[in-house]
Amino acid sequence: MSFVTATNIFQSYGRRPILERVNLSVEEGEFVSIVGASGCGKSTFLRLLLAQETPTRGEIRIDGAEPAREPGLDRGVVFQRYSVFPHLSVLENVIAGESFRRPWGRFIGAEKRAARDRAMQVLARCGLEHMAAAYPAALSGGMQQRLAIGQALAAKPRILLLDEPFGALDPGTRLQMHDFLMDLRAETGMTVFMVTHDLEEGFKLGDRVLVFDKPRWDLTDPDIIGATITYDFDARDGGIPFQTIKEDTHVFRPN
Amino acid sequence: MRLINRHPGIVLRAALVALPFVALFIAYALGSQARLAENPSDKLMPAPSKIAETAVRLLTEPDRRSEKILFWYDTWASLVRLTLGVGISAVLAVILGLLIGLLPYVRATLAGFVAVVSMIPPLAVLPILFIVFGLGELSKVVLIIVGILPFLIRDLSARVLEIPREMIVKAETLGASSWVIALRVALPQLMPRLIQAVRLSLGPAWLFLIAAEAIASEQGLGYRIFLVRRFLAMDVILTYVIWITLLAFVMDMILRRISRRFFPWTEASL
Numbered sequence: 283m284s285f286v287t288a289t290n291i292f293q294s295y296g297r298r299p300i301l302e303r304v305n306l307s308v309e310e311g312e313f314v315s316i317v318g319a320s321g322c323g324k325s326t327f328l329r330l331l332l333a334q335e336t337p338t339r340g341e342i343r344i345d346g347a348e349p350a351r352e353p354g355l356d357r358g359v360v361f362q363r364y365s366v367f368p369h370l371s372v373l374e375n376v377i378a379g380e381s382f383r384r385p386w387g388r389f390i391g392a393e394k395r396a397a398r399d400r401a402m403q404v405l406a407r408c409g410l411e412h413m414a415a416a417y418p419a420a421l422s423g424g425m426q427q428r429l430a431i432g433q434a435l436a437a438k439p440r441i442l443l444l445d446e447p448f449g450a451l452d453p454g455t456r457l458q459m460h461d462f463l464m465d466l467r468a469e470t471g472m473t474v475f476m477v478t479h480d481l482e483e484g485f486k487l488g489d490r491v492l493v494f495d496k497p498r499w500d501l502t503d504p505d506i507i508g509a510t511i512t513y514d515f516d517a518r519d520g521g522i523p524f525q526t527i528k529e530d531t532h533v534f535r536p537n
Numbered sequence: 538m539r540l541i542n543r544h545p546g547i548v549l550r551a552a553l554v555a556l557p558f559v560a561l562f563i564a565y566a567l568g569s570q571a572r573l574a575e576n577p578s579d580k581l582m583p584a585p586s587k588i589a590e591t592a593v594r595l596l597t598e599p600d601r602r603s604e605k606i607l608f609w610y611d612t613w614a615s616l617v618r619l620t621l622g623v624g625i626s627a628v629l630a631v632i633l634g635l636l637i638g639l640l641p642y643v644r645a646t647l648a649g650f651v652a653v654v655s656m657i658p659p660l661a662v663l664p665i666l667f668i669v670f671g672l673g674e675l676s677k678v679v680l681i682i683v684g685i686l687p688f689l690i691r692d693l694s695a696r697v698l699e700i701p702r703e704m705i706v707k708a709e710t711l712g713a714s715s716w717v718i719a720l721r722v723a724l725p726q727l728m729p730r731l732i733q734a735v736r737l738s739l740g741p742a743w744l745f746l747i748a749a750e751a752i753a754s755e756q757g758l759g760y761r762i763f764l765v766r767r768f769l770a771m772d773v774i775l776t777y778v779i780w781i782t783l784l785a786f787v788m789d790m791i792l793r794r795i796s797r798r799f800f801p802w803t804e805a806s807l
Contacts, residue, residue, distance in 0.1 A: 334706055353709040364701040367708075369725040369802050378721070383712030387721040417802040430707075437711045 285310035285473060286331075286441060291340035292508070293326055299508030300326045304340070306492070306511065313467060313474045315488030315517070317481055322494045323509040328445050328477050332357050344440055355383060358439030362446045365430035366418045372429055373414040376401035379436030401436065407466070408432040424455035428462060435470065444476040448483070460487060484517075491515040583772040591772035607761065612780070615746060615758040618674060622681025623742050627735055629682075630689030631727060635719050637690065638697020648694065655687030660748055667753060677749040677757075684745040685738040692737075696730040697723050729800040736792050743785055 284307035291304040300323045308314055318324045329335045330342060333350035341349040344356055353359070366375050377397050381389050389397045405411050408428040410421075418426055427447055434442060448456045464487065467474060478484050484491050493513040500506050545553055562585070569582040583591075595608040636643040637651070663680055670676035700723060708722045750759030758777055765773045796803070 332706065332710070353706050355710065355712040357710050359707060359710050361703040361707070364703040365707055367704065367722060369800075378708075379711055382708055382717055382721065384717070385714070387713060387717035419802060434707075434710070439710065 284308060285312075286342070286344050288330075288342045289340050291327075291330060291337045291342065293323070293330060293335070293337045294508065298505055301330075301337075301494075301510065302508035303510050308473065308475075308490075310345075310473055311471045313487060313489045314476070315484035315491045316475060316477045316494065317479065317484045317491060318494035318509070320479070322496070324477050324494045325445060327494065328443055328475065331441070331475055332359055332443050355437060356440040357443060358434035358437055358441070359443045359445070360427065360430045360434055360447045362449045366426055366433060368418050370417075371414070372410055372416055372418065372421070373398070373401055373405065375418065375429055375433050376404050376436050379404075379433045383437075404432045404436050408462070422455070423451050424459055427451065427459060431463070431466070435466070435472070439472075441473045441475065444474065444478075446477055446479065449479070456483070463487065485515075488517045491517045580769045580771055583775070588772045588775050592776045595773065595776055607756075608780075611756055611758050611761050611777075612784070614756040615750065616784070618677045618750075618757070619681065619742055619746050622678045622746070623685065623735060623739070625678070626682050626686045626689055626738075627731060629686060630693050630734070631724070631731055633690045634693025634697055634727065635723055637694035638700075639715065639719055639723060644694075651687055651690050651694075655691060657683075659684035659745055663749065663752065672753045677746065677754070680745045680749045681742050685742050688738055688741070689731075689734050692734045693727060693731060696727060700726055729796050729803045732792050732796045736789055739785060739788055739792075743781065747781075 286306070286308040288304055288306040291301055292299065293301040304327065316324045316327065326335070330337050333342075333353050336349075336351060343349055347356075350356070359365070367378065370378060377389070377394075378387075380397055380400070381387060388394075402411065402414065405414055408431070410425060410429055410432070413421060413425065418429065421429065431442075431447070448459050451459060460483070466472075476484070476487065491513075492511050493515075494509045495512040496504075496507050496509050497512060498507050565582070566585055569584050572579045572582050573584060595606075597606070599605055600607045633647070633651075637647055638644070659680060662683060663676075666676040666679050666683070670679055704722060705718060708718050713721065746757075747759030747762070750757035751763040754760040758781055762774050762777050
C-alpha cells in the first residue's frame with residue numbers, strides 16, 4: 283500500500299479543465315519533484331495535495347485516511363513567499379509550529395520553556411540561532427526560507443509540500459538551500475513534494491520527477507484539454523537507476 | 538541636476554518647515570494692523586497681542602458665575618466625548634473587521650450592508666440621534682461612532698483580506714483553528730493598520746464632535762466657539778481653534794509613536 287495516492291484527479295475552474303486523469307502513488311520517504319511549463323497545473327496539483335482546494339473528481343489520500351477537506355497538521359507547506367509570520371520573531375515563528383494547534387495558539391509556563399528549547403534546537407539546525415530575537419524582515423531570502431522549512435517541520439507533518447521554495451533566491455543561496463534540504467531529508471526521511479520550474483533542481487533533489495503537460499493539443503480550442511502527468515522519471519542515481527554495475531568487473535572505471 | 542534630486546540641508550529644511558507658519562502669522566498680523574489702524578475697535582482681526590492676552594485670561598481665570606476655569610472644563614468635556622467615540626469605534630471596527638475579513642459567511646452578510654451604511658451622511662442623521670438618544674452625552678458619542686465606524690470597518694476588513702492567502706494556509710497547516718488564526722495571525726497584523734486608520738479618522742471625529750456640540754450642548758470646545766460667535770469674540774474663537782489644532786496634532790503624534798514603539802516589525806519591512 284503506497285503512502286500518498288491520487289486517483290483519477292480532475293480539476294477545472296468554471297468550464298476550463300486544468301488537470302485531467304491524474305493518477306499517482308508515492309511511497310513513504312520519497313522525494314517527488316514536479317516540473318512543467320507555466321500554467322500546466324503543477325501548482326494546482328500541489329494545492330490539491332495541500333487540500334487547499336478539493337478536486338472536481340477523484341480523491342487524494344494520505345496513508346489511506348479519508349480525503350482532507352482543508353489544510354491540516356498532516357501537511358506541511360513552504361511557499362515561495364509569505365511562509366513566515368512577519369509579526370513574530372524568528373524564535374516565535376518556530377514555536378508557532380507547535381503552539382498554533384492549541385486552543386489559544388500559545389504555550390504557558392513549563393511547556394513554554396520546553397517548546398522554547400526545542401525551537402532553539404530547530405534554529406540551530408537551520409543555522410539561525412543568532413537571529414532568534416530578530417523579526418523575519420531582517421532576514422535574507424535564504425534565511426527566511428530556512429526558517430519557513432524549520433517552522434513547517436516543527437509541526438511534524440506527514441508530508442512536506444514545497445511550492446517553488448527557492449524560486450526567489452540567487453543561485454549561490456539556492457545551492458546552499460539544496461544541501462540544507464538534502465541533509466534535513468536524510469535525517470527525517472520525510473515524504474516531500476516539490477514544485478519547481480528548474481529542471482536541474484528537480485532532478486538533483488528528487489527521487490522521482492513528474493512532468494505535467496497537456497497530453498494532446500486541440501488546435502481549435504487549446505484550453506479544452508487539461509494537463510496530466512506525461513512523464514514519471516526515476517531520478518535516483520543521477521537518473522540512470524538500472525545501469526548501476528553491481529558486480530566487480532575488474533575493468534578500469536573513472537571516479 | 539534635476540529638481541526631484543535636490544534635497545535641502547538640515548538648517549534649510551527647518552527654515553522651510555517654519556516658513557508657511559511664519560508667513561501665515563505675518564499675513565495675519567499685517568492684516569490685523571491695517572484694520573485696526575482704520576478702526577481701533579475692529580473685532581474681526583484682533584491683534585496677536587490681544588489674542589495672547591485673552592488666551593492667558595481663558596487659561597487661568599475662573600468664570601465669575603460658575604467659579605470654574607471654562608477653558609479646561611470645555612477641553613475635558615470634549616476629550617471625554619472624543620475618546621469614547623473613537624475608542625468604541627476602534628474596538629467595534631477591529632471585531633467586525635476581523636469577522637468580515639476572515640469569515641465568508643459574515644462577509645456575505647455584512648460587507649454590502651456596511652458599504653451602503655457608510656454612504657449615509659452622519660450629520661443628516663444627527664436630528665434622529667438627538668431624538669433617540671436625547672441631548673446628553675450619548676448622542677454626541679453616537680454621532681462620532683456613526684461618523685467613523687463604517688469607514689474603520691471597511692478599511693480594516695480590507696486590510697484583513699490583504700493578508701496573503703499563503704500565510705493563512707500556512708497557519709492552517711500548523712493546526713490553527715479559525716479562532717487562533719484570528720487571534721495570532723490576523724489581529725497582530727491588523728493593529729498597526731488600526732492605528733493608521735484611527736489617525737485618519739481623527740479629523741472626521743473632531744468634525745462630528747464640534748458639530749454636535751455646536752447644535753446642542755452645555756459645555757465643550759465646539760459649544761464655546763459657537764457661543765462666543767454671537768459676541769463676535771474673535772480672540773476667544775481663535776484661541777480655541779489653535780488649541781483644538783494643537784490637541785489633534787498631539788493625538789496624531791502619540792498614535793504614531795505608539796505604532797513605532799509597539800510594532801517594530803512593520804518598520805523593518807518597509
